[in-house]
Amino acid sequence: MDTSENILHQASPGLARGSDTARNAKAARLSPSFISWLQAGPMMLVFLAFFLIPLVFVVIVSFWDYNEYQLLPAFSGRGYSDTFEGCIAQLPDLCTIGKTYLKTLKLCFMVWAITLFIGFWVAYFLAFHVKSKTWQMGLSLLCTIPFWTSNVIRMIAWIPLLGRNGLVNSGLVKTGLINQPVEWLLYSEFSVVLALVHLFTFFMVVPIFNSMVRIDKSLIEAAYDAGATGFQTLVNVVIPLAKPGIVIGSIFVITIVMGDFITIGVMGGQQIAAAGKIIETRLNALQFPAAAANAVILLAITFLIITMMSRIVDIRKEL
Amino acid sequence: MTETTRTTGVSRRTLLKGTAGLAGLAAGSGAITGFPYVKSAETKVLRYLGTAVNEGDDISKQCLKDTGIKIEYITATTDDVTKRVMTQPNSFDVLDTEYFSLKKLVPSGNILALDAKKIKEFDNITPVFTKGETPGGKKIGNQGTAPWKVLYLEGKDSKTFAKSATEFVTLIPTVYNADTLGIRPDLIKRPISSWSELLNPEFKGKASILNIPSIGIMDAAMVVEATGKYKYADKGNMTKEEIDLTMKVMTEAKKAGQFRAFWKDFNESVNLMASGETVIQSMWSPAVTKVRSMGIACTFQPLKEGYRSWASGFCVSKGVSGAKLDWAYEFVNWFLSGYAGAYLNRQGYYSAVLSTAKAHMEPYEWAYWMEGKPAEKDIKAPDGSLLEKAGAVRDGGSYEDRMGAVACWNAVMDENDYMVRKWNEFIAA
Numbered sequence: 001m002d003t004s005e006n007i008l009h010q011a012s013p014g015l016a017r018g019s020d021t022a023r024n025a026k027a028a029r030l031s032p033s034f035i036s037w038l039q040a041g042p043m044m045l046v047f048l049a050f051f052l053i054p055l056v057f058v059v060i061v062s063f064w065d066y067n068e069y070q071l072l073p074a075f076s077g078r079g080y081s082d083t084f085e086g087c088i089a090q091l092p093d094l095c096t097i098g099k100t101y102l103k104t105l106k107l108c109f110m111v112w113a114i115t116l117f118i119g120f121w122v123a124y125f126l127a128f129h130v131k132s133k134t135w136q137m138g139l140s141l142l143c144t145i146p147f148w149t150s151n152v153i154r155m156i157a158w159i160p161l162l163g164r165n166g167l168v169n170s171g172l173v174k175t176g177l178i179n180q181p182v183e184w185l186l187y188s189e190f191s192v193v194l195a196l197v198h199l200f201t202f203f204m205v206v207p208i209f210n211s212m213v214r215i216d217k218s219l220i221e222a223a224y225d226a227g228a229t230g231f232q233t234l235v236n237v238v239i240p241l242a243k244p245g246i247v248i249g250s251i252f253v254i255t256i257v258m259g260d261f262i263t264i265g266v267m268g269g270q271q272i273a274a275a276g277k278i279i280e281t282r283l284n285a286l287q288f289p290a291a292a293a294n295a296v297i298l299l300a301i302t303f304l305i306i307t308m309m310s311r312i313v314d315i316r317k318e319l
Numbered sequence: 320m321t322e323t324t325r326t327t328g329v330s331r332r333t334l335l336k337g338t339a340g341l342a343g344l345a346a347g348s349g350a351i352t353g354f355p356y357v358k359s360a361e362t363k364v365l366r367y368l369g370t371a372v373n374e375g376d377d378i379s380k381q382c383l384k385d386t387g388i389k390i391e392y393i394t395a396t397t398d399d400v401t402k403r404v405m406t407q408p409n410s411f412d413v414l415d416t417e418y419f420s421l422k423k424l425v426p427s428g429n430i431l432a433l434d435a436k437k438i439k440e441f442d443n444i445t446p447v448f449t450k451g452e453t454p455g456g457k458k459i460g461n462q463g464t465a466p467w468k469v470l471y472l473e474g475k476d477s478k479t480f481a482k483s484a485t486e487f488v489t490l491i492p493t494v495y496n497a498d499t500l501g502i503r504p505d506l507i508k509r510p511i512s513s514w515s516e517l518l519n520p521e522f523k524g525k526a527s528i529l530n531i532p533s534i535g536i537m538d539a540a541m542v543v544e545a546t547g548k549y550k551y552a553d554k555g556n557m558t559k560e561e562i563d564l565t566m567k568v569m570t571e572a573k574k575a576g577q578f579r580a581f582w583k584d585f586n587e588s589v590n591l592m593a594s595g596e597t598v599i600q601s602m603w604s605p606a607v608t609k610v611r612s613m614g615i616a617c618t619f620q621p622l623k624e625g626y627r628s629w630a631s632g633f634c635v636s637k638g639v640s641g642a643k644l645d646w647a648y649e650f651v652n653w654f655l656s657g658y659a660g661a662y663l664n665r666q667g668y669y670s671a672v673l674s675t676a677k678a679h680m681e682p683y684e685w686a687y688w689m690e691g692k693p694a695e696k697d698i699k700a701p702d703g704s705l706l707e708k709a710g711a712v713r714d715g716g717s718y719e720d721r722m723g724a725v726a727c728w729n730a731v732m733d734e735n736d737y738m739v740r741k742w743n744e745f746i747a748a
Contacts (some may be wrong), residue, residue: 040537061536068422068423068426068731069405069423069424069426069427070405070426070427082736082740085740095744096740096744096747099747099748100743100747103747107670113449149526159590159594159596160594163595163596164594164595164596165595166594167592184526185594186596187579187580265530266587268580269578269579269580270530270580270581270582270583270746271573271578271580271581272746272748273743273746273747277743277746278743281739281742281743282739282747284398284399284400284402284531285533285735285736285739286401286405286423286533287404287736287739290736304685
């Protein structure tokens with residue numbers, strides 16, 4: 001908890017150091033660490049009640065047995081052994097879970113790389129090229145537009161655009177660029193990545209933008225004065241200082257894409273496997289322990305990725 | 320409703336008297352409204368958990384009018400209905416669910432069987448449910464969880480399905496239908512007569528199947544059997560080897576790019592078909608109707624191997640007793656008394672008690688929907704929109720022809736767990 005205290009102190013030094021006498025009198029009775037706990041308390045309770053405790057249940061249930069209609073609270077590794085069924089026997093071919101995660105990771109990597117590229121430059125533009133605060137606000141709000149539509153609307157909207165008889169295909173056919181409608185525009189990895197990028201780039205833009213506006217402009221001026229080219233400034237000044245934003249944005253995008261199955265299902269024509277989809281199928285078949293086991297595996301893998309990323313950048317130190 | 324009107328009438332009259340004064344008014348309205356309030360505390364409310372199939376607003380309105388029972392719909396997908404019965408049995412009163420889920424629901428002990436003797440029309444329920452044959456005497460295929468296999472329990476609290484008729488009925492039948500492939504005749508331009516066409520390379524990249532394992536595997540089995548690759552002892556209860564074989568055939572087709580997409584809900588299936596992404600796919604009857612109502616040609620194609628059928632019915636939560644149980648019986652009896660049956664028949668489903676539904680339909684409607692005759696007049700949906708122009712004939716023809724050609728029923732297999740795993744493998748392939 002020391003680190004969270006540090007964060008709190010750094011984030012709101014005024015609160016902890018409070019200078020007027022009334023507060024000093026109070027602080028004499030309440031130690032600073034107690035106040036920190038009090039400040040972090042509500043969030044911690046919410047976290048405990050709605051995240052940690054349910055998570056513990058998920059882990060427990062994942063080790064239970066089950067039949068067609070109920071959970072059997074006896075220790076069983078069946079949820080896990082079923083999930084990894086054939087992983088050794090089918091070598092060198094990948095088993096279901098292997099294929100699924102390979103596909104999920106591939107989609108995840110593509111979406112991450114593209115959202116990072118687009119998100120970085122959008123944030124760069126907002127932070128360094130838009131001078132007025134009002135315009136910065138207005139333009140960032142523009143980025144939220146994808147959130148104004150629901151999944152259902154998107155589902156219906158993409159088909160007339162990308163479908164076999166859709167706008168893009170009929171346009172291409174009419175201009176004579178292609179003779180036959182292109183099939184891979186819809187219900188393919190392409191359409192999945194397109195939809196995910198469209199949805200989640202914003203999650204990259206916000207944290208990166210946030211890091212970038214905090215960069216002291218005099219640092220950039222100093223770089224220019226020292227004779228650095230624009231590219232050198234970018235690589236040696238802007239990117240290192242925007243790193244926390246990049247990592248936070250990446251965590252957002254990666255955790256969402258790893259667990260997504262609705263967008264992948266709708267845009268992939270239900271033909272592309274997703275880690276989340278396996279969990280849903282198991283839940284629908286009332287196989288809760290198997291679903292829980294898959295959830296634990298997904299969590300572990302996502303956690304692993306995030307740990308690796310926070311190895312690269314210590315977010316807590318950089319904030 | 321009448322009570323409420325009277326209340327306001329009386330208070331208005333009291334108001335008009337005016338001279339009675341404020342105290343008199345309060346006392347008066349209190350004394351008079353007291354009576355209907357006692358009654359309204361007893362407002363008959365039933366929480367109705369089910370899929371959207373039977374949950375029409377018109378049905379609940381008519382029910383309130385006829386019986387005074389207020390129906391509160393809780394709508395969920397088939398899978399979620401089952402999940403809810405398992406995990407929150409006290410969150411509903413009346414359950415409307417499919418027969419194939421009974422293999423999971425009955426052992427859980429969360430539902431209560433109904434007493435056949437208290438169901439007025441029970442003896443008039445179509446023999447499709449009780450004997451496994453059409454009223455005309457055609458034998459119906461019994462593969463899968465056919466309703467007559469799970470219709471009765473051995474005793475009130477028994478968890479065993481009875482072999483012969485008892486008075487304890489698991490689900491009082493309400494609605495059922497025979498499903499087949501939907502096709503776009505304008506794009507296919509030739510007759511389709513077999514399930515095997517789903518895997519015909521001619522339709523490469525233009526076919527679809529539904530991604531709900533328990534139903535999808537049945538459609539897959541119809542296809543495999545139609546191609547002549549294998550003949551199942553019971554498509555609704557496959558062995559592990561049979562599941563492997565079925566999924567292998569489907570996986571090969573998937574890898575060869577046969578399927579444009581899989582669909583999971585009603586609207587997806589409508590979109591796929593209406594946009595021309597697919598020209599042949601497993602489909603549900605109202606989805607075909609929806610595509611057609613958009614002015615796009617779509618046929619619910621009868622096939623020589625027969626239909627895959629499903630059926631649903633009513634039971635109550637184990638928590639229902641006393642007056643509420645009486646209301647539940649009253650509601651079920653009302654449901655079978657004709658209005659709801661006619662409503663369902665007009666959507667292309669079938670009602671469990673045919674005689675009462677017939678009495679609530681116009682003769683030309685009955686002739687079109689049930690007898691397979693050309694429509695004498697324009698056929699309208701329950702909401703009044705035009706479904707078919709005069710002269711049209713229902714796909715698949717009459718009730719006898721359609722239900723008589725049922726080959727198998729939606730099912731939960733003994734190897735359900737294995738099947739679900741294999742289905743995930745199929746999707747990942």
